[in-house]
Amino acid sequence: MTLFPARSLIVSCQAGAASALRGPEPMALMAREAAAGGAAGIRANGPADVAAIRAAVDLPIIGIHKLGDPAGVFITPTAAAAAEVVRAGATLVALDGTLRPRPDGVPLAALISVIHADLGVPVMADVDTYEAGVAAREAGADLVASTLSGYTGGGPVPDGPDLDLVARLASTLDCPVVAEGRYATPEQVRAALDAGAHAVVVGTAITNPAAITRHFLRATA
Numbered sequence: 001m002t003l004f005p006a007r008s009l010i011v012s013c014q015a016g017a018a019s020a021l022r023g024p025e026p027m028a029l030m031a032r033e034a035a036a037g038g039a040a041g042i043r044a045n046g047p048a049d050v051a052a053i054r055a056a057v058d059l060p061i062i063g064i065h066k067l068g069d070p071a072g073v074f075i076t077p078t079a080a081a082a083a084e085v086v087r088a089g090a091t092l093v094a095l096d097g098t099l100r101p102r103p104d105g106v107p108l109a110a111l112i113s114v115i116h117a118d119l120g121v122p123v124m125a126d127v128d129t130y131e132a133g134v135a136a137r138e139a140g141a142d143l144v145a146s147t148l149s150g151y152t153g154g155g156p157v158p159d160g161p162d163l164d165l166v167a168r169l170a171s172t173l174d175c176p177v178v179a180e181g182r183y184a185t186p187e188q189v190r191a192a193l194d195a196g197a198h199a200v201v202v203g204t205a206i207t208n209p210a211a212i213t214r215h216f217l218r219a220t221a
């Protein structure tokens with residue numbers, strides 16, 4: 001897997017529904033800034049954002065298409081969703097690789113195989129546990145990412161990243177492991193790479209000014 005050099009930093013350019021930055025143009029500007037800063041790739045949501053970012057930067061784009069209920073399987077849940085972001089210019093597709101059933105009941109291996117055959121792009125499985133990571137690799141995922149750790153159990157989301165999951169996956173899987181989810185400091189990024197991650201995806205800490213403001217505001221209380 002040579003899409004991303006070893007020890008790459010990938011920047012996730014996504015804005016929530018309430019964000020003033022939501023929309024293809026702001027996300028494309030964000031991606032340009034990330035590229036100017038040295039990012040090796042961009043992660044982006046939805047065909048409109050992916051298309052605008054594709055036109056703005058010459059970097060690999062991890063395309064996702066969030067559809068449906070955020071409490072369930074919603075990151076690129078179907079082959080049709082994957083096709084939309086690939087047509088828009090995504091270099092590879094990330095999708096929910098947890099052990100939860102997909103809304104349409106299609107098994108992960110079948111979905112990955114259709115994406116490989118019909119779209120010809122690599123697939124990154126966003127997982128929540130070690131078991132899901134192993135299963136995703138067996139199902140044909142080309143990369144496995146820790147993206148969904150902390151988000152599927154129904155409990156509070158932890159403050160920090162799941163470095164243990166990254167270390168376990170990296171020591172077992174014969175594919176690149178990507179660290180993603182709540183990486184907020186350069187030290188955490190280095191720790192993930194030193195634990196065996198091939199690349200680290202950082203979103204909120206770089207591209208969400210409201211969250212960054214709230215983070216600094218804690219010091220004023």
Ligand SMILES: CC(=O)N[C@H](C=O)[C@@H](O)[C@H](O)[C@H](O)COP(=O)(O)O
Nearest residue numbers: 012147151181182183202203204205
């Ligand atoms: C759980 C979920 O839906 N994660 C999403 C996946 O695309 C995004 O909302 C995250 O921002 C992204 O994973 C990057 O993580 P962070 O923003 O923590 O650096």
